[in-house]
Amino acid sequence: MRKLVLILTLLATLPSAVLAKDYAITVGDKLTISVLGEPDYLTEALVRPDGKITLRNFGEVMARGLTPEQLQEELSKKLRELIRNPSVSVMVTQFANSKIFLVGGGVKPTAFDLSMQTTLLHLLTSIEDMSAADLANAALIRDGRDIKKDFTSLYAGDASQDVSLKTGDTIVIPASSSSKGVYVVGAVTTPKMVPYRDGMTILEALLEAGGFNKFASPNNTKVVRRTNNQDEVIKVAGKRLVRDGDLSQNIVLRGGDLVIVDEGFF
Template identity: 45%
Template sequence: MRLRLLVLITVALFSLPAALFGGDYQIGEGDLLDIAVWGVKDLNFQVRVRPDGKITVPGLGEVTASGSTPSQLQGYLGGRLKELVKNPIVTVTVREITNSKVYIFGSGVKAGVYDLSRRTTLLQLLCMLPEVKTADLRNAYLLREGQKMKVDLHRLFIQGDTSQDLQLESNDSLFVPLLTDRSVYVLGAVNLPKSIEYREGMKVMEAILEAGGFTKFADQNDVVVRRKEGDKPRSLEVKAKKLFKEGDLSQNIDLKAGDYILVKEAFF
């Protein structure tokens, strides 16, 4: 008998939605619950949480379920049912989850609502969004209870820094803007002034070489990268001769989408 009971409990545990492991899931409106009182057939039933957050329990009437974890609801029902049953053993199982959702918005991805039917991390969610490669992940953010979470989506998804990953919670909102400029522009004293599609990890000398390299009139120590950060423009000086002759790799700066590279001409 004990072995059979152990097998039944094990099967029940593995049949639960993954989001319920850990006991921290909060029941919400629309969720389908299995409620059972050991040895009392009339108190074994299935019920869906109504929009007002309540369920109807035989012998007790209306009970608020929304906002409680399954274990909290079990404890509450166990206390109330002592009036009807001697030493009641109550179990509450969330059979269907409809309350737990994540909201996705912003022009960088297709807006939608994702159902958290199982434990899901931010990285897992990003992998499900086909448009994310053309989105501006540097300026994307996750909102939780109205507060921006300290997570860098660019480091997580593009650079593979999994320390930035986190577990999603019900009612999280993911904002992903569109990357409006996906090019780097090389102008001035280069052989083929052009716009180049930005690639992750692109450096200034790589872009200049792709634009045909310096002309004979170029001042290789007078290269400027102009970048817009927020509403403020920024200029970064590059001395290419130091890079070529002295091996100063600090001169080969990383580029960002939207950068303008201006190679000035030398005055003889």
């Protein structure tokens, strides 16, 4: 909890223009523009369908397609004729009909309205339950491409890893192995999904599924494990394990493993 408070405190000290420095202004965005030491220049402007904004003392300025930083530079050029070394600030205070999407087995799927400037770290720290999240295999997808993978150091508070979110971004956070179940199927008394525990063995999983049924061929037991998008099959001599106590057959399982007990021929 203390780490979360520290992260949020650090984020609160970052200027909004930095948080959205790579965001391209679009039609319908609401901007707040100010000039340091010049309160008369404080203005709110809506980006019109033609991409322009109308500002007091500035006239019409094209904003669409520019980042807030680029618009600041453009306005500073115009102001130099009136003010010496003007310091202009541009903030996007409301985004136009923008959504970002959070998906994956490690979180509750949600669509967020991007109604204000936000970053990936802001979003991550707003998620109530991250206990099932596999941050190491998480990804930020933009325009069909992974632009950031592995959120571990970011979530730990490394703000240098942070990125601004844009309309249409999808954040994928899969479930961690420890949050997945072990599936025991085939010739067992009660085929079921067994909640995974660290260090769980195949014998424990079989016992929770009621053990082998009368049709089982225990020595034709196998574990199917998905690794790097490929299935690995591990054969287990279940009869040697259960009857003879051969612990070499009592393999340690991983979350998501599939235990299959084949039937024998009678």
